[in-house]
Amino acid sequence: MSVETWRETRRGPGREAVPLVREASLDLVTGEVLALVGASGSGKSLACAALLGVLPPGTRQGGGRTLLDGVAAEPAALRGRAVATVLQAPRTAFNPLRTLADHAAETLAVAGIRGVAARTAMLEAFAAVGLGDDSRMPGLYPFQMSGGMLQRAMIALALMSRAPFLVADEPTTDLDLVAQKRILDLLAGLVRARGLGLLIVTHDLGVVARLADRMAVMEAGRIVEAGPAARLFAAPAAPATRALLAAHRALHGEPA
Numbered sequence: 468m469s470v471e472t473w474r475e476t477r478r479g480p481g482r483e484a485v486p487l488v489r490e491a492s493l494d495l496v497t498g499e500v501l502a503l504v505g506a507s508g509s510g511k512s513l514a515c516a517a518l519l520g521v522l523p524p525g526t527r528q529g530g531g532r533t534l535l536d537g538v539a540a541e542p543a544a545l546r547g548r549a550v551a552t553v554l555q556a557p558r559t560a561f562n563p564l565r566t567l568a569d570h571a572a573e574t575l576a577v578a579g580i581r582g583v584a585a586r587t588a589m590l591e592a593f594a595a596v597g598l599g600d601d602s603r604m605p606g607l608y609p610f611q612m613s614g615g616m617l618q619r620a621m622i623a624l625a626l627m628s629r630a631p632f633l634v635a636d637e638p639t640t641d642l643d644l645v646a647q648k649r650i651l652d653l654l655a656g657l658v659r660a661r662g663l664g665l666l667i668v669t670h671d672l673g674v675v676a677r678l679a680d681r682m683a684v685m686e687a688g689r690i691v692e693a694g695p696a697a698r699l700f701a702a703p704a705a706p707a708t709r710a711l712l713a714a715h716r717a718l719h720g721e722p723a
């Protein structure tokens with residue numbers, strides 16, 4: 468199973484349009500982690516937004532297509548069904564007036580699961596993300612939960628959707644270091660245990676080295692290098708990849 472996208476996203480109307488993302492093809496495979504890396508503003512988030520059909524106001528799609536198992540598909544039809552999302556700031560992703568159980572019921576209904584089966588699926592997903600020990604969990608409102616708990620809850624909702632692919636755009640940015648490690652371990656474990664295909668956007672090449680099978684490097688709206696993560700670490704070809712690796716090694720006191 469694969470999802471591929473190639474989008475041209477432009478800023479502003481008419482002739483003043485500026486291409487923001489071009490030549491960005493992302494190939495997701497179940498059971499594999501693809502890391503999307505690149506400097507700030509290189510277009511990682513927009514490439515993911517295009518894949519999901521959720522481009523922000525002020526941008527529009529100028530071209531490209533999404534394929535699911537080789538068949539053209541509308542991003543909106545894939546969202547929540549074939550592709551689930553885990554976002555950067557979990558608190559903003561939840562409705563503050565609704566409990567976790569309400570959110571779960573809504574997600575499960577989209578997947579066609581209701582009633583007793585829905586409750587079982589919800590509890591199973593909470594257990595899978597490490598939220599299963601507290602029986603009060605389904606009745607909690609977002610404000611009663613920490614950032615790390617909310618991120619786990621968002622991953623639980625992704626599991627409930629039964630989507631085979633998960634797009635995680637900087638999923639640990641808002642978390643402390645301990646919570647970051649736990650969430651990344653959780654995502655890696657789910658990829659292994661459930662054979663999910665994970666696209667993870669990150670600034671942290673340490674995360675890439677630990678989690679990713681493949682890596683794609685963006686620069687100025689284009690994917691300038693892509694391939695097995697181990698190969699790109701050992702023999703980076705594109706200047707952008709080399710610059711990212713050099714910065715990472717300098718930051719962590721490793722030899723260049």
Ligand SMILES: Nc1ncnc2c1ncn2[C@@H]1O[C@H](COP(=O)(O)OP(=O)(O)OP(=O)(O)O)[C@@H](O)[C@H]1O
Pocket residue numbers: 478487505506507508509510511512513514523524525526
């Ligand atoms: N809503 C928008 N309207 C116009 N331009 C935008 C919009 N969102 C992003 N851009 C521009 O598109 C380019 C790519 O932005 P994007 O957020 O995808 O980068 P990124 O690689 O995800 O950066 P970061 O790592 O900082 O999150 C940037 O030049 C940005 O200013």
